[in-house]
Amino acid sequence: MASVLVFCGSAKGQNPAFERAGRALGKLIGDNGHALITGGGAVGLMGVVADSAMEHGAHVTGIIPALLEDREVGHTQLQELIVVDDMHKRKALMYQMCDLAIVLPGGVGTMDECFEFLCWQRIRIHDKPLGILNVDGLYDGLKQLMDDMSGAGFLGDPKRMDFYMHEDLGSLAKALKI
Numbered sequence: 001m002a003s004v005l006v007f008c009g010s011a012k013g014q015n016p017a018f019e020r021a022g023r024a025l026g027k028l029i030g031d032n033g034h035a036l037i038t039g040g041g042a043v044g045l046m047g048v049v050a051d052s053a054m055e056h057g058a059h060v061t062g063i064i065p066a067l068l069e070d071r072e073v074g075h076t077q078l079q080e081l082i083v084v085d086d087m088h089k090r091k092a093l094m095y096q097m098c099d100l101a102i103v104l105p106g107g108v109g110t111m112d113e114c115f116e117f118l119c120w121q122r123i124r125i126h127d128k129p130l131g132i133l134n135v136d137g138l139y140d141g142l143k144q145l146m147d148d149m150s151g152a153g154f155l156g157d158p159k160r161m162d163f164y165m166h167e168d169l170g171s172l173a174k175a176l177k178i
Contacts, residue, residue: 001033001035002034002035002099002100002178003034003035003036003037003061003097003098003099004029004034004035004036004037004098004099004100004101004102004178005037005038005094005095005097005098005100005101005102005117006025006029006036006037006038006046006049006101006102006103006104007039007101007102007103007104007106007110007113007114007117008022008039008044008045008046008049008103008104008105008106008110009044009045009046009104009105009107009109009110010039010041010043010044010045010046010106010109011043011044011045011107012044012045012048013045013105015105015135015136015138017135017136018045018104018105018135018136018138019045019048021104021105021133021135021169022045022048022049022052022104023048023049023052024052024169025049025052025053025102025104025133025169026048026049026050026051026052026053026054026055026056026058027052027053027055027056028169028173028178029049029053029056029058029178030052030053030054030055030056030057030058031056031057032178033057033058034058034178035058035059035060035061036050036053036058036059036060036061037060037061037062037063037094037097037098038050038060038061038062038063038075038078039062039063039064039068039090039094040062040063040064040068040069040074040075040078040081040082040083041062041064041068041073041074041075042073042074042075042076042077043073045104045105045106046075047073047075049104050062050075050078051077054077054078054079059079059080060075060078060079060080061078061079061080061081061082061097062074062075062078062080062081062082063082063084063090063093063094063097064081064082064083064084064090065083065084065085065086065087065089065090066083066084066085067086067087069083091113091116091117094113095117095120095126095128098128099128100128100129100130100131100176100178101113101114101117101128101129101130101131102131102132102133102172102176103130103131103132103133103139104133104135105133105135105138111142114130114132117130118130118161118163121161121162121163122155122156122161127162128162129162129163129164129176130162130163130164131163131164131165131166131172131175131176132163132164132165132166132172133166133167133169133172134165134166134167135167137167139165142165143165146163
């Protein structure tokens with residue numbers, strides 16, 4: 001059993017495929033006996049993934065800063081909701097508690113979490129893999145950016161990075177071995 005950390009939006013986005021992907025990921029996590037670690041909000045894709053994971057038997061832990069508990073409507077149905085002082089403590093605890101992380105559609109906060117997680121991996125604070133589910137090409141630009149940074153010599157040896165991007169959940173799950 002793995003503890004899967006999911007980064008995603010506190011909004012659902014405009015494309016119905018985003019919500020479908022969140023539900024499918026929650027189902028995969030629960031059906032395979034994994035635990036979910038989430039940002040602790042009941043809204044947006046965060047809530048969708050958490051609800052789906054719980055519907056399929058997963059233990060769900062949410063970690064939310066006090067500042068966002070009201071704004072993101074702290075998910076009171078989770079088995080565990082940890083309220084921390086700030087975003088830095090939230091991310092550090094999330095990274096510490098997980099075995100791997102998956103990025104779903106989201107905004108600036110999702111990218112912040114994604115890049116910090118990847119940075120910590122890169123400088124060997126942890127060795128946990130990161131997967132991005134590129135739903136309907138939302139992260140095509142990010143893939144191009146990563147390729148450009150690598151080609152320009154800013155990412156060093158890409159083989160040192162435990163980083164995956166796939167368009168379908170099955171392929172991503174296989175790459176992450178979950």
